[in-house]
Amino acid sequence: MSDLTDLLTVPVLDRSLQGALKAALNGKAKPPGALGRVEELALRLGLIQGRLIPSAARPVLLVFAGDHGLTRSGVAAFPSGVTVAMVDTLLAGRASANAFARVVGAEVRVIDAGVAADLSGRTGLVQAKVAPGTEDASVEPAMTLAQAEIALLAGARVADEAIADGANLIALGEMGIGNSASAALLMHRLAPAPLGDCVGEGAGHSPEGMARKRAVLAQAAARSVATAPLEVLTQFGGYEIAMMAGALLAAARAGVPVLVDGFIGTAAALLAVRLAPNARDYCLFAHASAEAGHRLMLEVLEARPLLQLDMRLGEGTGALLAVPLVQVACALLSEVAELADVLEAAG
Incomplete structure (x- = not known):
């Protein structure tokens, strides 16, 4: 980064994945919202990284x-x-x-x-x-x-x-x-x-x-x-x-x-x-x-x-x-089972 003007040009956070991320969180094997602010954090991480499955492994x-x-x-x-x-x-x-x-x-x-x-x-x-x-x-x-x-x-x-x-x-x-x-x-x-x-x-x-x-x-x-x-x-x-x-x-x-x-x-x-x-x-x-x-x-x-x-x-x-x-907020999206799969297994 060689130019201060470029550095100060921070893009507006892209929220196009917000609906899909909320749906993914609500579809996990837990009551919707049961993990409180961990779910809020997972949503924010997905938006920042522009991914349905964010990562903080590094x-x-x-x-x-x-x-x-x-x-x-x-x-x-x-x-x-x-x-x-x-x-x-x-x-x-x-x-x-x-x-x-x-x-x-x-x-x-x-x-x-x-x-x-x-x-x-x-x-x-x-x-x-x-x-x-x-x-x-x-x-x-x-x-x-x-x-x-x-x-x-x-x-x-x-x-x-x-x-x-x-x-x-x-x-x-x-x-x-x-x-x-x-x-x-x-x-x-x-x-x-x-x-x-x-x-x-x-x-x-x-x-x-x-x-x-x-x-x-x-x-x-x-x-x-x-x-x-x-x-x-x-x-x-x-x-x-x-x-x-x-x-x-x-x-x-x-x-x-x-x-x-x-x-x-x-x-x-x-x-x-x-x-x-x-x-x-x-x-x-x-x-x-x-x-x-x-x-x-x-x-x-x-x-x-x-x-x-x-x-x-x-x-x-x-x-x-x-x-x-x-990291656990990321794991919520990447590792937790889908509620539909749990219900199907339960018969």
Whole structure:
């Protein structure tokens, strides 16, 4: 994907198979609607993939990593060096996301979107760094317009490569100290919502730390009146958030469902939907995060999450836990007997 205009041209979801999919679901060996939201999920998957028998046999988690200049102003409880340490942990297969991925049979790809360190030479790392972290959004734009476009297109390329390798379900994850602050600012402008309703603990804060985070984000919000999606991204965004949005848009264009993780991932989805409204129908929202603001953001997107587990880790962990639900929804259409056959056998 070399052109942002092409990336933002997401097709309207083709619903021509809706009647046939509903008939197929109602014809299975169960009372119509007895499997509730699993049936709704199966219908959505069939529409996204344009198939009467959808598949999620090849799930791939894309974990985008990036640092944020906002951390220099004290919005995070941990230093940005933790981003590097967690990238190494992910590459070593020892992070929570790796453990969950092994259980649900998902491949994990880790992408350097904008980590503030030289990560060259690390085996298995996808190199896509735009810059070594964003600028401090409390005093200047986080990135240039050119950098924002580069990040969106880089995320699209990563998704396109995974899909070319056989992925038929994309899960989005992230790693980046300070990214809950960036996501809160994006939500504030793109939802829109009062800033106070968007700011949460992130990776953890003392009361003093939360007061500092709120003050810095208020300063950042006062610095710019941007409301247009691409301008909001340049003012307040992160490279990993931009790349998640780009990956989502590319998957939507390819007719591949996307599992959106928690607060940060949903901010990326909100950005993608504001850039290309048709992208909303290709999103599956995995879980309701415990992070403040997430439920409001889900309401804005008219999204019902599949799970509610009070999680707020990130990394794509919530998205991974929803993978089996997606797979059983596919199995409902591919493996469950027809009611007519059961009745015939019963005489």
